[in-house]
Amino acid sequence: MKIVAVMGSYRKGKTIDRLVDRAIEGVKAARPDAQVEKLVLIDRQIEYCRNCGACRREDPAKPIAQCVIDDDMQEILPMMREADAYVFGGPIFEGTVNAVTKTFLERICWTLARAGRWPVKGCPEPRDPRKKRAVAILSSGLIVPLFRIFCDDATKLLKSTLRDSLSAKVVGTMYAGGVEKVGIERYLDRAFKLGQKLVRE
Numbered sequence: 001m002k003i004v005a006v007m008g009s010y011r012k013g014k015t016i017d018r019l020v021d022r023a024i025e026g027v028k029a030a031r032p033d034a035q036v037e038k039l040v041l042i043d044r045q046i047e048y049c050r051n052c053g054a055c056r057r058e059d060p061a062k063p064i065a066q067c068v069i070d071d072d073m074q075e076i077l078p079m080m081r082e083a084d085a086y087v088f089g090g091p092i093f094e095g096t097v098n099a100v101t102k103t104f105l106e107r108i109c110w111t112l113a114r115a116g117r118w119p120v121k122g123c124p125e126p127r128d129p130r131k132k133r134a135v136a137i138l139s140s141g142l143i144v145p146l147f148r149i150f151c152d153d154a155t156k157l158l159k160s161t162l163r164d165s166l167s168a169k170v171v172g173t174m175y176a177g178g179v180e181k182v183g184i185e186r187y188l189d190r191a192f193k194l195g196q197k198l199v200r201e
């Protein structure tokens with residue numbers, strides 16, 4: 001089983017990095033045979049989508065639509081396509097995902113999807129017919145989990161992009177809220193359990 005763990009924080013060794021690592025530990029505890037690839041977005045050259053439309057015009061039968069931008073996404077897209085499950089971790093910035101995570105989501109949007117027929121003709125549907133799974137880990141500096149509803153457009157965005165481009169159902173989420181005040185220790189166990197949940201049948 002192949003897992004890609006996407007780490008979307010700008011800060012290594014901090015909240016999201018540690019929670020993603022803990023989720024990976026949960027994956028490995030539940031499925032020792034799992035092959036986990038951690039993808040640290042800030043270490044990669046990931047340019048902005050240019051909306052050139054080349055990927056949207058690609059043959060819908062192709063497993064991955066060719067992107068005209070020659071950057072690290074050329075290597076990352078096959079990795080994303082081949083994976084069976086995903087851990088997605090990113091910090092909440094201004095109520096949603098931070099810029100590097102959004103940039104990444106825009107790049108997978110039409111390269112791993114094709115124009116579908118439902119609910120609106122032309123909306124993205126995954127090129128990969130397999131049914132996959134994902135978990136999402138978000139963190140916020142100030143807003144505690146009780147008030148997540150007021151400061152979490154990220155989960156909705158992740159759920160729809162992962163469904164439409166990666167064919168992945170988000171089976172669990174966590175909101176590590178208020179970390180500037182409460183720290184992250186209290187969230188580590190939940191991240192571990194999310195990792196376990198991801199790979200349990």
Ligand SMILES: Cc1cc2nc3c(=O)[nH]c(=O)nc-3n(C[C@H](O)[C@H](O)[C@H](O)COP(=O)(O)O)c2cc1C
Nearest residue numbers: 009014015016091092093094095139140141142143
């Ligand atoms: C530009 C910016 C915007 C932010 N917006 C929010 C926000 O809307 N709500 C919030 O609670 N925290 C916000 N934060 C705090 C981050 O969510 C927090 O630092 C992050 O979750 C910590 O993750 P990290 O340790 O992996 O960087 C913001 C931080 C920055 C730099």
